[in-house]
Amino acid sequence: MPKSAAHTVSARQVYIDNQTEKGGSNTGNLTETLMEELNCETVFTLPVIGGISESVVVTWILMAVLVLLSVILVRNLKVENPGKVQLALEAGIGWAQDFFEGIIGKENRRYVPYLITVLLYLAAANTVAPLLGFKPPTKDLNVTAALAIMSMCLIEFSGIRKNGVKHWVKHFAQPVPVVAPIMILEIVIRPLSLCMRLFGNMLAGFVVLELLKFFVPLLIPIPVSFYFDIFDGLLQAYVFVFLTALFMTEEME
Amino acid sequence: MISIDLNLVWTIINLVVLYLLLKHFLIGPVMNIMEQRKLMIEEGFRNAQTAQDDANRLKQEYETALSGAKQESVQLIEDARKSAKAEYDRIIIEAGEKADTMLESAKESVRVEREQTMKELKSQIAGLAAASAAKIISGNADEKESQDLYDQFLKEAGENDGNADK
Numbered sequence: 001m002p003k004s005a006a007h008t009v010s011a012r013q014v015y016i017d018n019q020t021e022k023g024g025s026n027t028g029n030l031t032e033t034l035m036e037e038l039n040c041e042t043v044f045t046l047p048v049i050g051g052i053s054e055s056v057v058v059t060w061i062l063m064a065v066l067v068l069l070s071v072i073l074v075r076n077l078k079v080e081n082p083g084k085v086q087l088a089l090e091a092g093i094g095w096a097q098d099f100f101e102g103i104i105g106k107e108n109r110r111y112v113p114y115l116i117t118v119l120l121y122l123a124a125a126n127t128v129a130p131l132l133g134f135k136p137p138t139k140d141l142n143v144t145a146a147l148a149i150m151s152m153c154l155i156e157f158s159g160i161r162k163n164g165v166k167h168w169v170k171h172f173a174q175p176v177p178v179v180a181p182i183m184i185l186e187i188v189i190r191p192l193s194l195c196m197r198l199f200g201n202m203l204a205g206f207v208v209l210e211l212l213k214f215f216v217p218l219l220i221p222i223p224v225s226f227y228f229d230i231f232d233g234l235l236q237a238y239v240f241v242f243l244t245a246l247f248m249t250e251e252m253e
Numbered sequence: 254m255i256s257i258d259l260n261l262v263w264t265i266i267n268l269v270v271l272y273l274l275l276k277h278f279l280i281g282p283v284m285n286i287m288e289q290r291k292l293m294i295e296e297g298f299r300n301a302q303t304a305q306d307d308a309n310r311l312k313q314e315y316e317t318a319l320s321g322a323k324q325e326s327v328q329l330i331e332d333a334r335k336s337a338k339a340e341y342d343r344i345i346i347e348a349g350e351k352a353d354t355m356l357e358s359a360k361e362s363v364r365v366e367r368e369q370t371m372k373e374l375k376s377q378i379a380g381l382a383a384a385s386a387a388k389i390i391s392g393n394a395d396e397k398e399s400q401d402l403y404d405q406f407l408k409e410a411g412e413n414d415g416n417a418d419k
Contacts, residue, residue, distance in 0.1 A: 053260045056267065063271045070279035077286045079293055086286075093283045113280045117272045137264075142257060146264035 030214055037135070037210050038203075055140035062124045062137070103245040104158075104252070111158060111248065118147065119241045126202060126233025136233070138202045141195075148195035151244045156187065159251030190247050194240060201236050205229065378410055 042051035073089055082090065096119060100112045125137045137143045160168045172183040205228035212221050385406045389399060 051259075052263065053258075056260050056263045059264060059267045063267060063274070066271065067274045067278055070275060074279055074282045077282055079286060079289045082286075089283055090287055093280060094287060097284065113276045113284075114272055116280055117275045118268075120275065121268070121271060140260070142260040143264045145257060146261045146268060149261075150265060150268055 030211075033214065034207070034210055038139075038207070053140065053142065054135060055137035055143050058128065058134045058137045059121075059125070059143065061132075061134070062121065062128060066120060066124060100241075100245055103242070104249050108158065108162070108248070108252065111154065111245075114154065115241050115245055118150075118244070119237055122147075122198075122237030122240055123234055126237055127230050136202055136206065136229075138198055138236075139206050141199050144195045144199040144202075147198070147240070148191035151194055151240075151247070152187065152191035154244065155190065155247045155251050158248045162252040190243075194243060198236050198240055201232060205232050381406055381409060 041054050043054050043057045045051045073085055076083075077086055093116070096116045097109075097112055100115050101109055104111060122138065125143070128134050128136055156168070159171075163171075172180045174183075209221060209225055209228050212224055385402055388402060
């Protein structure tokens with residue numbers, strides 16, 4: 001395929017073409033670069049527990065940054081005459097608290113801190129690529145799967161805790177016993193959709209951006225990066241916790 | 254690219270650790286502060302309400318006391334006026350009585366004096382008459398001499414009578 005044609009077709013098409021043809025020095029180079037960016041390399045290998053991937057290391061860095069920021073920002077909290085930093089912090093936490101309590105109800109506020117944690121982590125992880133230059137950890141299926149498994153456990157746990165094991169078992173056969181297989185499947189389907197939605201969005205955004213950077217390295221990727229990294233990243237973080245909270249409410253009914 | 258391995262487990266552990274850390278360092282303190290502020294504001298409202306109730310109650314009390322005091326003062330003035338009037342009347346009556354007694358006693362003393370003077374005069378006149386009579390009887394007095402004697406007698410008696418009248 002000539003180079004001029006590659007400019008005109010969509011990025012996705014180019015990617016597919018590259019996968020299928022694997023011909024030509026230019027496209028071969030692109031494939032190589034892309035695959036290198038897409039792969040989550042193993043950063044180092046520990047003797048007993050095996051390889052530690054890039055996403056886990058980036059998660060550690062994010063954790064350190066988040067915890068450090070919290071420790072620094074939360075110092076000197078005052079009940080009266082709060083400073084600007086404290087007001088901003090309270091506004092943020094207060095917004096998240098109201099948001100989650102609005103979904104799962106005031107009586108289930110014990111789940112709010114976990115949801116806020118996930119929201120913060122996902123927001124940081126999704127936007128970390130343009131801000132700090134790392135590959136976003138959510139581009140790794142392991143991370144999104146881990147998040148989804150945690151969500152699944154939380155969803156089922158909240159249901160069992162609220163209504164008891166008996167009710168939890170019984171609710172699979174409601175409203176009619178015929179739907180039981182679907183209801184049981186739903187246990188897996190809900191986290192799977194969460195996992196794949198997040199993973200797919202982040203991966204697609206990442207791939208599109210890498211392609212764009214490859215073809216037009218100047219200026220054009222800036223607005224696109226704003227869209228895919230900042231807007232889409234925050235949106236996906238929001239959607240993930242929102243759906244988790246929604247599923248929990250459903251399960252606690 | 255799409256593969257599940259042990260990193261999933263590490264991520265779960267990471268998430269749990271992050272949850273605990275953030276809950277301890279960020280969400281817990283901030284929520285705690287917000288809760289405290291909420292409590293403080295509620296308490297403030299409650300205190301304000303109590304204070305206002307107290308103030309209203311006190312105002313009511315003061316108003317009642319004030320109107321009571323007004324009535325009391327009116328009563329007091331009325332009483333004072335009454336007692337003053339009674340005292341005034343009493344003093345006037347007493348003074349009148351005293352003046353009457355004094356007038357009476359003065360009149361009495363004047364009367365006694367006059368009686369005494371009349372008595373004295375009578376005795377003097379009697380004495381004079383007796384002396385004149387004796388002179389007339391004893392003396393060989395002529396017409397002229399007797400005439401003088403009468404005149405003298407009358408004069409003396411008139412003088413004494415005038416004295417007694419005074």
